[in-house]
Amino acid sequence: MSPAPRVPWQAKYLALVLIWGSSFLLMKVGLESLSAVQISALRLVTGAATILVLLWIRGGSLPREHWVWGHLIVTGLLLGTLPFTLFALSETRVSSALAGIGNSTTPIATVLATIAFLPGARTTRPKVVAVVIGFLGVVTIMQPWSAGRPDLLGFGMAVLGGACYGLGWTYNRRFLASADLGGLSQPAATLLMGTILMIPVTLVWGLLQPRGISSIWAYDQARLGTSGIEAGSAGGGWPWLPLLCILALGIIGTGAAYILNFDVIRGAGPIVGSTLTYLIPIVSVLLGVLVLGESLGVWQLVGFVIVLGAAAVINAPARRVATPAGAAELTPTGSR
Secondary structure, eight states, X not given: OOOOOSSOHHHHHHHHHHHHHTHHHHHHHHTTTSOHHHHHHHHHHHHHHHHHHHHHHTTOOOOOOHHHHHHHHHHHIIIIIHHHHHHHHHTTTSOHHHHHHHHTTHHHHHHHHHHXXXXXXXXXXXXXXXXXXXXHHHHHHHOTXXXXXXXXXXXXXXXXXXXXXXXXXXHHHHHHTTOOOOTTHHHHHHHHHHHHHHHHHHHHHHHHSTTGGGGGTXXXXXXXXXXXXXXXXXXXXXXXXXXXXXXXXXXXXXXXXXXXXXXXXXXXXXXXXXXXXXXHHHHXXXXXXXXXXXXXXXXXXXXXXXXXXHHHHHHSOOOOOOOOTTOOBOOOOOOO
């Protein structure tokens, strides 16, 4: 019998909900003086460095097969570069609470990606119905009939960021399930590839800025104080609060959280692990309202409840029935 883990999976599960739920608050504070591209790049660099150091301490190694790295280009893009950048960009136009709600669409995207990439997987009728209801919830949040609707581009980027996770995890399951990467090898390789892909994005963004390439490591003094949180330093140097928030987002919310996510799935199974997807937005909304003083309209709250209900149905374990050999039940997971 293997020894019981020092920290039970339930504690790690709660830690993940709080860590990933707070990521939207951290990005919002980071935007006080950093651009969305800077936040995404810094988050990837620090997250990858954290998990690579832990991989080295544990004596692990990165995958060596060329075909694995070919697929990791896609997963690095869909699970790192794209969603990290999209969520940061969305928060330049909408509240952190609303961006967190957009993240709850991951299970909906997972069902659609499963139908496209995993034809042998069994997607039940209630889950398909839940996808339709989830879309209605998204439309309710966007309020196309109202002049007071939220910024559609900003919320759309948050929805697309959540969809990237659903597509990325399904792609990973389809093409990398047979790769015996083990331990921290796969998450380390995924974050490393996401960081590599972020380099050209950051360089192009820097070249397009008025200050040129120096914009990559510069901060925007004009943004300070826009959310009501004091972000600058007394001496007029770097604003340390936004920088520390993004470092925490990278080291804890990206690097360390990957390890916790794998431990939860190993301890409780993928079904329980997937329920993180619809608890995280609840934390993001509460932090946005309580810490940043954000607010949500009635239709946004109604749509939020609809999306959460759809996500709960999608994540619900299916009843035991006979399935053809090789068929698998949908078990979406995600990270923020």
